[in-house]
Amino acid sequence: MLLHLFLFVGVLVTSEELESLAPASLQTGTRTNFENLQKLSDRSRYVAKSCKEIQNIYGEQEDGLYYLTTANGMRYQTFCDMTTAGGGWTLVASVHENAIRGKCTVGDRWSSQQGNYGHFPDGDGNWSNRNTFGVAESATSDDFKNPGYYDIIAENMAVWHVPNNFPLEHWKLGAILRYHTNNGFLSLYRGNLFNLFKQFPVRYNIGSCSQRGPSVPIVYDHGNKESTKTFYGPIIRTEFEPGFITFRAINNEQAAMAICSGVKPTGCNTEHYCIGGGGFFPESHLQCGDFPGFDWGHGASASKEMIESAVLMFYR
Ligand SMILES: *[C@@H]1O[C@H](CO)[C@@H](O)[C@H](O)[C@H]1NC(C)=O
Ligand SMILES: [Ca+2]
Ligand SMILES: [Ca+2]
Ligand SMILES: [Ca+2]
Numbered sequence: 001m002l003l004h005l006f007l008f009v010g011v012l013v014t015s016e017e018l019e020s021l022a023p024a025s026l027q028t029g030t031r032t033n034f035e036n037l038q039k040l041s042d043r044s045r046y047v048a049k050s051c052k053e054i055q056n057i058y059g060e061q062e063d064g065l066y067y068l069t070t071a072n073g074m075r076y077q078t079f080c081d082m083t084t085a086g087g088g089w090t091l092v093a094s095v096h097e098n099a100i101r102g103k104c105t106v107g108d109r110w111s112s113q114q115g116n117y118g119h120f121p122d123g124d125g126n127w128s129n130r131n132t133f134g135v136a137e138s139a140t141s142d143d144f145k146n147p148g149y150y151d152i153i154a155e156n157m158a159v160w161h162v163p164n165n166f167p168l169e170h171w172k173l174g175a176i177l178r179y180h181t182n183n184g185f186l187s188l189y190r191g192n193l194f195n196l197f198k199q200f201p202v203r204y205n206i207g208s209c210s211q212r213g214p215s216v217p218i219v220y221d222h223g224n225k226e227s228t229k230t231f232y233g234p235i236i237r238t239e240f241e242p243g244f245i246t247f248r249a250i251n252n253e254q255a256a257m258a259i260c261s262g263v264k265p266t267g268c269n270t271e272h273y274c275i276g277g278g279g280f281f282p283e284s285h286l287q288c289g290d291f292p293g294f295d296w297g298h299g300a301s302a303s304k305e306m307i308e309s310a311v312l313m314f315y316r
Contacts, residue, residue, distance in 0.1 A: 040065075043060070043065075043066050043067065044067050046058055046066065046067060047069050048066075048068060048069065049068060049069060049070070049071070049151065049152060050068060050088070050090045050148065050152045050154070050315070050316075051066060051068070051078075051080030051081070051082065051087075051088050051089055051090040051316070052088035052089075052090070052154075052316055054066050054068075054080060054082075054088075055080075055082055055087055055088040056088075060080070060082055061082050061083070061087065062082055063079070063080065063081055063082050063083055063172065064079065064080065064082075064168075065077055065078065065079055065080075065136060065137070065168070066078065066079075066080045068090070068147075068148060070147045070148075070151040071151055074147055076132075076146050076147055076148075077135070077136055078090060078091045078092070078136045078146050078148060079091040079136045079139070079168060079171075081158065081172070081314060084158065084172075084178070084180065084221050085180060085182070085219070085221065088316050089158050089180070089314035089315070089316045090148050090152060090154075090314055090315050090316065091136060091139065091144075091146075091148075091312055091313070091314050092145070092146055092148040092149040092152065092192075092193075092313055092314065092315050093143075093144055093145045093146070093149050093193075093312075093313045094134070094139035094140065094143060094144040094145075094310045094311060094312045094313065095110045095143060095259075095275050095276055095290050095291075095310065095311040095313075096139075096140065096141065096142055096143050096144075096164065096290065096310040096311075097289065097290045097291040097294070097307060097308075097310075098142065098290075099289075100289070100291060100294060100295045100307055101295065102289065103116055103281075103285060103286060103287065103288045103289050103292075104116045104279065104281075104288035104289055105289070107142070107143070107290070108288075108289045108290045109126055109133060109143045109145075109290070110125075110126055110127065110143060110258065110275065110276035110277070110290045111125075111276055111277040111278070111279065111288060111289050111290050111292065112125070112277075112278075112279035112280075112288065114279065115279075115288075116279070116280060116281055116285055116287070116288035117279060117280060118204065118280050118282070120279040120280060121203045121204035121205060121206075121278055121279060121280055125202060125278065125279070126145060127193065127194075127197040127202045127258050127276060128194060128197040128198055128201065128202070130147075130150055130194075131145070132145050132146055132147055132149070133145050134146075136168070137167075137168050139162075139168075139310060139312055140162045140163070140164055140165055140166045140171065140309075140310045140312070141164065141165050141310075143290070148315065149192065149193060149194055150192060150194035150195075151192075152191070152192060152315050153190075153191030153192065154186050154191055154192055154315035154316055155184040155185075155186050155187050155191075155316065156180060156181045156182060156183075156184060156185070156186060156315070156316050157180065157181050157186065157193075157216075157245065157313060157314060157315060157316075158178070158179065158180035158181075158221075158313075158314040158316065159177075159178070159179060159180070159218075159245065159261050159262070159311060159312065159313055159314070160172070160175045160177070160178045160311075160312040160314075161175055161176045161177040161178075161231075161261075161262075161306065161309040161310070161311055161312075162174055162175045162176075162309055162310055162312055163176065163305070163308060163309050163310075164308050164309060164310055171312070175222055175309075176222075176223065176227075176231070176305050176306070176309055177220075177222060177223040177227065177228060177231070177262060178220070178221040178222040178223065179218040179219060179220045179221055179222075179223070179262065180218065180219055180221060180314075180316075181216050181217070181218055181219070181245060182219050183216065183217065185214065185216045186315070188214075189214075192315060193247075193313070196213070196247060197247075197248070197258065199213075200213035200247055200248035201248070201256070202248060202256045202257070202258045202276065202277060202278050203256055203278045204254060204255055204256060204278040204279065204280035204281075204282075205254045205280075206250070206254075206256055206278075207250055207254070208250060208254065209250050209251060209252060209268035209270075211250055212246060212247075212248060212249050212250060212265065213246070213247035213248035213249075214246070214247055215244045215245070215246040215247075215264040216244060216245050216246075216247075217243060217244055218243055218244060218245055218262070225242040225243045226242075228242035228243070228262045228263065229242050230303070231262075231302060231303045231305060231306040232272070232273050232301075232302050232303065232306065233272070233298075233299040233300050233301045233302065233303075234299045235298065235299030235300050236269065236272045236273060236296075236299065236300040236301075238267075239265065239266055239267035239269055239272075239273075240260070240263035240264060240265050240266055240267070240273055241263065241264045241266055242262060242263050243262075243263075243264075244260075244262070244263055244264035245259065245260070245261055245262070246259070246260035246263065246264050246265060246274070247259060247260075249265055249270040249274045250268075250270070251268050251269060251270045251271050251281075251283070252268040252269065252283070253281065253282040253283045254282070255271065255277060255278060255280060255281040255282065255283070255287070255288075255292075256277055256278040257270055257271065257274035257275065257276060257277045257292065258274070258275065258276030258277060259274060259275055259276060259311075260273055260274035260275075261274075261275065261311055269293075269300065271283070271287045271292040271293035271296075272292075272293045272294060272296055272300045272301070272302065273294075273302065274292070275290060275291055275292070275311060276290060277289075277292050281293075291307060294306065294307050295307065
């Protein structure tokens with residue numbers, strides 16, 4: 001509507017007069033882009049369960065924010081990657097470490113915000129419930145989980161490690177690592193992480209180090225096995241094989257972690273390279289948190305880039 005109004009005014013007045021009529025926001029360098037707003041408003045009419053459906057039904061091929069609708073009719077906004085490896089990837093969650101020295105303190109939503117305690121093994125944490133939090137645009141500045149996490153039935157996952165606080169339009173270029181699976185493994189676990197973690201609970205004392213969940217090979221979209229290794233300390237990088245996503249790792253002390261993203265553990269000190277977790281890490285009060293022992297020192301710390309990047313998870 002506004003766009004049409006200004007075109008109409010344009011034929012009656014000179015362009016100089018038009019400038020003076022325009023609201024302040026139009027006179028500055030950051031002009032409102034009406035074409036873009038029109039495009040976004042068109043997008044808000046789409047009814048689809050996933051970015052893959054938006055791509056299939058509406059032919060959209062541009063990365064950006066779209067509205068999705070759950071099976072129950074709940075609407076939410078998220079980011080769609082419409083280009084990587086054919087596109088159709090829905091952002092469903094991000095794991096962000098806001099305070100690496102805060103061990104299971106405020107902001108550790110993917111582990112525990114209530115301390116590191118044995119009586120809080122966290123069988124019903126955010127990896128396996130329908131709780132949601134955050135918004136897509138803030139996915140690199142805080143934790144994010146939308147209804148797609150449990151509502152979408154998918155086959156594969158993609159993961160982006162994006163530096164904290166990066167704006168959405170630069171996520172793809174700014175990512176330090178991007179990769180996806182292509183063997184359809186999610187179909188074996190009822191189509192999403194919500195169901196997968198029902199089968200492999202992220203809970204303290206659920207089993208031993210050898211009782212990990214699946215390790216799935218990845219295809220790199222940015223980075224490679226070598227660069228994956230260099231994001232972790234010299235001692236600890238000998239304890240995993242890069243080129244995989246691993247689910248529900250268990251360490252030497254029976255603490256459970258949700259995802260080892262980019263790697264397959266070959267040892268049991270998984271707290272230094274796996275993220276999320278149950279609410280108890282017996283080895284030390286310096287473990288527990290969304291990136292549990294990433295700042296351990298002694299050659300076992302993750303790099304600053306890795307500690308200061310959010311882990312964005314997509315389904316397709
Ligand atoms: C799950 O997320 C909610 C919402 O942010 C948070 O209040 C809760 O503490 C989280 N659960 C755990 C175990 O941290
Ligand atoms: Ca923390
Ligand atoms: Ca967090
Ligand atoms: Ca250890």
